[in-house]
Amino acid sequence: MFAVLHLPNFALQAVLRAEPGRAAQPVALRQMDEPTVDLCTRAAQALGVRPGQSLSQAIARCPSLVVRSPRADLEREAGAAFVAVALAVCPQVELTSPGICTLDLGGLAEWRRPPALQRALGELATNGFEAGAGLAPTPLLAFYAASRAAPGEILAGTPALLAPLPLAVAGPTREQAAILHQWGIRTLGQLIALTKADVTHRLGRAGLDLWERASGGTTRPLQIQALPQTFTAHYESEHELETLEPLLFIFRRFVDRLARELRNASLAAQALELSLALADETRHDHFIRLPEPVGDAEILFRALQAYLETLRTPAAISGVHLRVVPVRSLVSQRGLFDGGLRDPHGFADTLARVMALVGSDRVGTPVTENTHRPDAFQLVAPAPSLELPSAGFLHPPRGLALLRLRPPQPATIELHQRAPAFVWTAGVQGAVAAVAGPWHASGDWWEKERRWQREEWDVELATGGLYRLARIPEGWFLEGEYD
Numbered sequence: 513m514f515a516v517l518h519l520p521n522f523a524l525q526a527v528l529r530a531e532p533g534r535a536a537q538p539v540a541l542r543q544m545d546e547p548t549v550d551l552c553t554r555a556a557q558a559l560g561v562r563p564g565q566s567l568s569q570a571i572a573r574c575p576s577l578v579v580r581s582p583r584a585d586l587e588r589e590a591g592a593a594f595v596a597v598a599l600a601v602c603p604q605v606e607l608t609s610p611g612i613c614t615l616d617l618g619g620l621a622e623w624r625r626p627p628a629l630q631r632a633l634g635e636l637a638t639n640g641f642e643a644g645a646g647l648a649p650t651p652l653l654a655f656y657a658a659s660r661a662a663p664g665e666i667l668a669g670t671p672a673l674l675a676p677l678p679l680a681v682a683g684p685t686r687e688q689a690a691i692l693h694q695w696g697i698r699t700l701g702q703l704i705a706l707t708k709a710d711v712t713h714r715l716g717r718a719g720l721d722l723w724e725r726a727s728g729g730t731t732r733p734l735q736i737q738a739l740p741q742t743f744t745a746h747y748e749s750e751h752e753l754e755t756l757e758p759l760l761f762i763f764r765r766f767v768d769r770l771a772r773e774l775r776n777a778s779l780a781a782q783a784l785e786l787s788l789a790l791a792d793e794t795r796h797d798h799f800i801r802l803p804e805p806v807g808d809a810e811i812l813f814r815a816l817q818a819y820l821e822t823l824r825t826p827a828a829i830s831g832v833h834l835r836v837v838p839v840r841s842l843v844s845q846r847g848l849f850d851g852g853l854r855d856p857h858g859f860a861d862t863l864a865r866v867m868a869l870v871g872s873d874r875v876g877t878p879v880t881e882n883t884h885r886p887d888a889f890q891l892v893a894p895a896p897s898l899e900l901p902s903a904g905f906l907h908p909p910r911g912l913a914l915l916r917l918r919p920p921q922p923a924t925i926e927l928h929q930r931a932p933a934f935v936w937t938a939g940v941q942g943a944v945a946a947v948a949g950p951w952h953a954s955g956d957w958w959e960k961e962r963r964w965q966r967e968e969w970d971v972e973l974a975t976g977g978l979y980r981l982a983r984i985p986e987g988w989f990l991e992g993e994y995d
Contacts, residue, residue, distance in 0.1 A: 513618060513649060514647075515614075515617050515625065516608075516614050516615070517598055517629075517643055518644050518645070518655070518658035519590075519611035520659070521541075522610045524541045525590065527580050528553070532758075538558075538576055538577050539555075539556060539578045540553075540561055540577055540580070541580055542579055547566060547568075548567065549561060549570050560573035560574060561573055589769070590641075594611070596769055596773045596776060597772060598613040598632065599737065600632065600772060601628045601631075604619065605737045612655065612658075629666050639765065639769070644658050644660075644667070645667070647667070648669025649731070650728050651732060652729030653669035656669055656673065656677065656681065674701060675699065676699055679699060679702075679726075682700060682725040684722050691715070708720065708724075740777070745769065745834045746831070746833045747831060752828035754829075756820060759820060763820075771807055771808065774807045777838070778840075779838040779840060780838070781837065782838070782839040783799060784837070786819070787834075788832055789831035790826065790827040791829070796825055798819065805841055875891070883955055883956075885953075885964055886966070914995075915992050916991060920992075922988070923935060923981065925983075925988045931950075932981060935971065935979070935990070937990045940973070940979065940990060944973060948971075949967075949968060949969035950969055951967070953966055965984070966982055967982070969981040969982075969983075978994040979994070
């Protein structure tokens with residue numbers, strides 16, 4: 513099963529979503545090569561403006577007409593926001609053409625498909641788009657349904673939907689259209705009423721392709737859209753920005769899209785890099801370090817708003833650039849009814865009060881000491897903010913994880929040729945099938961109270977399990993199990 517999300521008049525919608533309140537006004541998008549109306553809003557159509565008219569004709573019918581030109585940067589931003597919303601429905605997404613996303617819903621349960629598409633349409637509406645959706649067994653049939661859907665509506669692609677559609681929907685050539693017109697064929701239903709063999713015999717291979725398009729096409733593999741590797745947004749304003757309101761409107765659009773991309777990639781924002789291009793050809797750069805990684809758009813927007821409300825620049829703003837520093841989300845075990853840390857700044861204040869009561873040496877962040885002694889650490893003062901992630905891959909490969917026991921379990925070990933041969937503990941016992949070691953370590957021999965030495969073995973038991981054994985002056989201990 514396939515679905516299509518369709519943004520009609522994509523180039524016009526990309527321009528309108530950058531100007532608050534403009535979508536309800538009469539607006540026309542002019543063609544780049546000549547002064548002709550290419551697209552227009554419903555308000556402009558109600559006043560007599562039509563695509564294909566010259567600008568002078570359109571303005572004569574609607575003196576209040578606002579004329580805009582297509583902008584590649586706005587279309588890129590709108591396309592990125594569109595794809596981010598589509599990827600939230602399922603990972604199998606193809607950007608078929610500007611304003612058209614095809615989704616393969618084969619991995620999504622049937623009962624979850626309409627609600628997921630409805631949520632996507634609602635999120636697109638929140639982001640300033642008017643979109644419809646189609647659901648059908650083939651991508652082309654889903655597109656036919658989506659192109660007929662009203663904003664916020666989901667249509668199912670069925671033969672009943674195809675039958676009344678005009679023949680031009682299938683994209684016949686001029687020669688094919690003339691021939692079919694002579695045959696009295698005006699709709700898709702009339703064409704597919706003919707057999708495939710008859711159409712192929714009279715119109716050849718091109719006629720067969722037309723018949724298949726008219727019947728809804730066939731399934732095909734999608735060209736899957738990859739998740740973004742960087743999280744940036746850029747905007748060059750045609751008019752200088754001198755007040756806060758339009759600037760916040762732009763950043764709201766940016767943050768909504770970037771937060772969605774982060775959630776799709778299972779990442780969070782650790783910091784924001786803000787760069788403002790000023791009218792005097794200088795730049796204002798600022799780095800906002802967040803108290804903790806976050807992927808919520810509201811929190812990211814509040815961080816930007818709090819800074820921008822106190823910002824004073826020597827000149828008006830002509831362009832903005834925003835970059836999000838991604839990081840893996842912090843995962844910690846919380847209590848059953850614990851909703852998480854709601855106010856990191858309040859937490860820092862509480863931590864300072866605790867230090868005043870119990871002493872700064874008893875509160876802090878554990879840091880490993882510069883020694884080979886296992887579990888050696890010391891407490892240091894918590895950092896005022898999180899460090900930036902190091903450059904490189906966010907998810908480095910790791911080996912086997914050792915699940916350490918706290919405290920280690922005392923063990924009775926039977927030796928054979930000085931190597932463990934049988935293990936007895938309170939929870940683990942069995943003969944040793946394979947052994948590796950020993951590894952000797954010692955240190956601090958010059959301090960009587962801190963000197964230490966140990967001998968470590970890795971053993972695999974015949975009953976299953978891979979374990980770490982340690983021998984210290986106090987005896988043998990089971991230190992952990994390899995995962």
